[in-house]
Amino acid sequence: MAGEIWNKRKNKDVYPQWLTINVVKDADGRLTNYIATISGITERKQIEDRLHSLTHYDTLTGLPNRELFNMRLKEAIQRTRQNNSGLALLFIDLDRFKTVNDSLGHNAGDELLQQAAAHVKQSVRESDLAARFGGDEFTVILENITDPQKTQIVAQKIIQALSLPINLRHHQVFISPSIGIAFYPSDAIEIEELIKNADRAMYTAKCEGRNTFKFYSPGMNATALERLTLETQLRLALAKNQFVLNYQPQIDLPSGRIVGVEALIRWNHPEFGPVPPDRFIPLLEETNLILPVGAWALRTGCRQLREWHRLGLYPLRLAVNISVRQYRLDHLVPLLDTIIGETQVDPSCLELEITESIMIENLEATLQIFEALHARRIRISIDDFGTGYSSLSYLQRLPIDALKIDRSFIQNIHTSASDMKITKAIISLAHSLGIKVIAEGIENAQHLGFLKDARCEEGQGYFIMKAMPAPSLTDRLLRRLPDRTGIHDSER
Ligand SMILES: Nc1nc2c(ncn2[C@@H]2O[C@H](COP(=O)(O)O[C@H]3[C@@H](O)[C@H](n4cnc5c(=O)[nH]c(N)nc54)O[C@@H]3COP(=O)(O)O)[C@@H](O)[C@H]2O)c(=O)[nH]1
Numbered sequence: 001m002a003g004e005i006w007n008k009r010k011n012k013d014v015y016p017q018w019l020t021i022n023v024v025k026d027a028d029g030r031l032t033n034y035i036a037t038i039s040g041i042t043e044r045k046q047i048e049d050r051l052h053s054l055t056h057y058d059t060l061t062g063l064p065n066r067e068l069f070n071m072r073l074k075e076a077i078q079r080t081r082q083n084n085s086g087l088a089l090l091f092i093d094l095d096r097f098k099t100v101n102d103s104l105g106h107n108a109g110d111e112l113l114q115q116a117a118a119h120v121k122q123s124v125r126e127s128d129l130a131a132r133f134g135g136d137e138f139t140v141i142l143e144n145i146t147d148p149q150k151t152q153i154v155a156q157k158i159i160q161a162l163s164l165p166i167n168l169r170h171h172q173v174f175i176s177p178s179i180g181i182a183f184y185p186s187d188a189i190e191i192e193e194l195i196k197n198a199d200r201a202m203y204t205a206k207c208e209g210r211n212t213f214k215f216y217s218p219g220m221n222a223t224a225l226e227r228l229t230l231e232t233q234l235r236l237a238l239a240k241n242q243f244v245l246n247y248q249p250q251i252d253l254p255s256g257r258i259v260g261v262e263a264l265i266r267w268n269h270p271e272f273g274p275v276p277p278d279r280f281i282p283l284l285e286e287t288n289l290i291l292p293v294g295a296w297a298l299r300t301g302c303r304q305l306r307e308w309h310r311l312g313l314y315p316l317r318l319a320v321n322i323s324v325r326q327y328r329l330d331h332l333v334p335l336l337d338t339i340i341g342e343t344q345v346d347p348s349c350l351e352l353e354i355t356e357s358i359m360i361e362n363l364e365a366t367l368q369i370f371e372a373l374h375a376r377r378i379r380i381s382i383d384d385f386g387t388g389y390s391s392l393s394y395l396q397r398l399p400i401d402a403l404k405i406d407r408s409f410i411q412n413i414h415t416s417a418s419d420m421k422i423t424k425a426i427i428s429l430a431h432s433l434g435i436k437v438i439a440e441g442i443e444n445a446q447h448l449g450f451l452k453d454a455r456c457e458e459g460q461g462y463f464i465m466k467a468m469p470a471p472s473l474t475d476r477l478l479r480r481l482p483d484r485t486g487i488h489d490s491e492r
Pocket residue numbers: 248262263264265276277278281294297321322323353383384407440441442443460461462463467
């Protein structure tokens with residue numbers, strides 16, 4: 001007979017031992033004695049515990065790993081079934097984690113995951129289970145859920161915790177979570193289906209702007225299928241010439257003259273019709289297809305600009321959006337050199353729009369890239385300015401030609417005193433640093449009037465002109481047709 005026992009030291013510490021009891025019999029086979037042998041198994045126990053920990057816990061974050069999560073979910077579902085209660089599964093994905101990992105390196109990525117894991121764990125009760133599902137994905141099991149809306153409070157707590165600035169050893173970064181929520185038994189009875197549905201809800205949260213949560217609904221299955229179809233079709237779109245560039249004019253506000261255009265990509269699918277960029281650009285980024293498609297946009301835009309210049313529309317400027325995946329010195333700069341060489345476009349008429357968040361999350365790369373662009377006389381504008389918490393000292397240190405005030409500020413300048421003050425402050429700050437300001441999203445005469453009074457140099461928006469295909473714009477530029485500002489080119 002043998003087994004594990006728990007012994008107690010004088011100081012009351014409890015420790016495990018292995019007890020073996022052997023029976024001693026006399027010559028006639030009668031039982032006379034027992035011999036108990038006790039051996040220490042603390043070390044063996046420690047190895048077992050370590051092995052258990054290695055197979056069930058994530059070494060980076062210390063949270064239960066996917067295997068333990070699956071076991072716990074199975075047990076929790078059994079309990080829930082017995083209690084006739086409900087269970088919620090939260091599927092959390094970190095927004096923009098890949099950006100930090102790609103730009104700041106894997107050590108920073110690891111640090112970020114550790115801190116994110118701690119935030120998720122601290123946002124839930126001791127009795128709830130938070131696990132690392134894999135990569136930048138976390139899961140939380142909430143048991144005894146009778147009112148599904150209560151789950152919302154937990155999701156909001158997680159969003160709040162993960163939206164605070166995260167201080168890594170050498171950088172401060174901002175991330176946010178997208179959370180999907182599915183319930184047992186109402187959304188799924190099988191474990192795999194429950195996880196899949198929470199994941200689908202998370203994906204919907206991501207598509208609807210990130211930093212938010214979504215409850216699963218059956219319609220999301222169709223969305224997942226649609227995404228897969230979209231992804232397959234996107235892979236073929238470039239070869240099938242389904243992308244086009246439209247151009248939105250940018251005007252000099254005092255004179256109303258068109259001084260530049262912003263190239264905006266469009267995908268015309270033969271069956272789906274026009275697919276908006278907000279739906280396919282994130283997919284291009286996830287699949288890295290943004291590299292060939294981004295290169296196509298730069299090349300097509302530069303060819304068109306050269307053509308406009310040839311028609312006498314010099315020095316019309318072209319702005320092209322650059323995505324985070326393209327934002328690498330060893331990719332972007334050689335690509336620009338090739339395209340400028342091929343098209344013979346004047347680089348001083350080419351402007352790259354870099355979003356404020358890409359710029360600050362990649363500060364080291366930013367310095368090198370901006371200097372390389374500057375050396376080639378390529379212009380740099382900071383897109384969506386005002387939304388990215390950037391430290392203003394960067395503006396002084398970097399060769400920036402223009403700030404583009406995000407359209408969210410412009411849209412509210414007449415209803416929100418703070419948006420009006422921020423807009424004025426951005427303009428005066430930029431002017432004090434010798435940087436030009438371009439306002440986006442001018443949608444009515446009031447916006448235009450305010451920006452002119454505030455001495456904003458340039459602007460674009462639906463009130464002035466929407467983005468249009470190159471032939472229509474060429475026609476317009478050459479025939480000098482009036483725009484919505486009422487100023488005829490001939491009067492400018
Ligand atoms: N990396 C790349 N990103 C690109 C490229 N082409 C577009 N994009 C990005 O996609 C986002 C959505 O673009 P789109 O639907 O084209 O919207 C642009 C304008 O149409 C819109 N806009 C312009 N004026 C107004 C307005 O008055 N009101 C209003 N509600 N919207 C307006 O704004 C979008 C331009 O935004 P921005 O780039 O910030 O100047 C968008 O993020 C594009 O950047 C590409 O080739 N590569």
